[in-house]
Amino acid sequence: MITGDLKNKIDALWNIFWTGGLTNPLDVIEQITYLMFIRDLDEMDNIKSKESVMLSVPYSSIFAGEIKIKREIKNDEEPIPATQLKWSVFRDFPAAKMYDIMQLGVFPFIKTLHADKNSAYSKYMDDAIFKVPTPQKLSQVIDALDDIFAMVKSDAKDDTRGDLYEYLLSKISTAGTNGQFRTPRHIIRMIVEMMAPKPGEVICDPACGTGGFLVSSVDYLKEKYLKEIFYDKLQLAHFNKEMFTGFDMDRTMLRIGAMNMMTHGVENPRIGYRDSLSDQNPDLNKYSLIMTNPPFKGSLDYDIVSADLLRVAKTKKTELLFLALFLRMLKIGGRCASIVPDGVLFGSSTAHKAVRQEIIENNRLEAVISMPSGVFKPYAGVSTAILIFTKTNHGGTDKVWFYDMEADGFSLDDKRSQTKENDIPDIVARFHDLAKEETRERTEKSFFVPKAEIAANAYDLSINKYKKVIYEKVEYQSTSEILSELKVLEEEISYGISELKRIL
Structure with missing residues (x-):
């Protein structure tokens, strides 16, 4: 910050x-x-x-x-x-x-x-x-x-x-009609580290803005696979021309994104103007990894939304349409990490349930990371989560890993001052070692929930639905004891006043 x-x-x-x-x-x-x-x-x-x-x-x-x-x-x-x-x-x-x-x-x-x-x-x-x-x-x-x-x-x-x-970018006081706002860089980096992109990936952000997720992926790949990429002509050509794709509807953001990618060493990223939710977007089974924070809290007319997305869920809500879009754009085996508003997790409309059911029953939902509402302050106070899933088209969800993030290294007020409390390293470490999560209780920060239990709860993905809270028993004094103590105090005060009068 x-x-x-x-x-x-x-x-x-x-x-x-x-x-x-x-x-x-x-x-x-x-x-x-x-x-x-x-x-x-x-x-x-x-x-x-x-x-x-x-x-x-x-x-x-x-x-x-x-x-x-x-x-x-x-x-x-x-x-x-x-x-x-x-x-x-x-x-x-x-x-x-x-x-x-x-x-x-x-x-x-x-x-x-x-x-x-x-x-x-x-x-x-x-x-x-x-x-x-x-x-x-x-x-x-x-x-x-x-x-x-x-x-x-x-x-x-x-x-x-x-x-x-x-x-x-925070100086832009108003968001776009679809509810765009910028993603904090440390949250982007956390998602990239969780998804751990490899040299052969084909990475896309369908709502790329200035290219934050793409740039962070570039930095991660250079840190982890510098020799594998830059000492191999085929890998280097893939890195420079085919690995990174981003779409946005704001030409200013696209210009900044193109410059941003070029200064990070990518010669020809595929940064393009496109309404990702419309028929302008023909991408099907194309990408191995999608990382994004798509616009949400927006509403679109049915006639400008791609028909195949409406078949998954007939809705005007951009946050649901984007999830349907990711499933279409990913290859079989492709992975997605997307920031979503909390409403996606527990919304009771037919469309909300249909999208959650599609991800859980027909693909593999891996993780739900619940983030505190202060993460996007001072620009927005929305409560959000991260959904991580893999496209399979034949199911595969056995159990879902939940994590309750309470701190991200900054205060959760408008000041966003740096703090010692930070769950991000723990989230990344636990996600990459899920075998150790099997024995965790639901009173802890993270735990697994079986798919059957989620399905029985109308595919509700809010962590509070499954987390157990231990209430400490607090014992208070009886009324008679409190009255006795008050009487003693009253007598001490009366004695003190009498003594004061005598001295004066």
């Missing part, structure tokens, strides 16, 4: 844009994202140059040679060294020259970075516009971003960079 000095610096950066006349939150987020991306390009190029020397492999810098900048007034092109487009170089220029290089050199340059004009990056960067109003404002923004990055670097133990994105 972003707190303290870092929060103040980001707020100050935001204020620079605001006082410069850029008052649309999405515009500010876009401009900051572009600048973060430009800075990342410099850092990424430096890292690759050093790696090429260490590994004795050839590398051609993207900043090699010259580029031509077009000056409209003179109607000609002026060649300049491409190194002037590096953040570490132009940041030291006078404000006027820095602005000139950014507007005429850097921005046109980043639009042409990807050779494939049909790539997600090229597609969504094509209409990118530089909107910082003046050289002075740009100089202030550059200095502010350098300060922020210095603080982020000093806090390397946490995913501060991801939190920075989430804090920026």
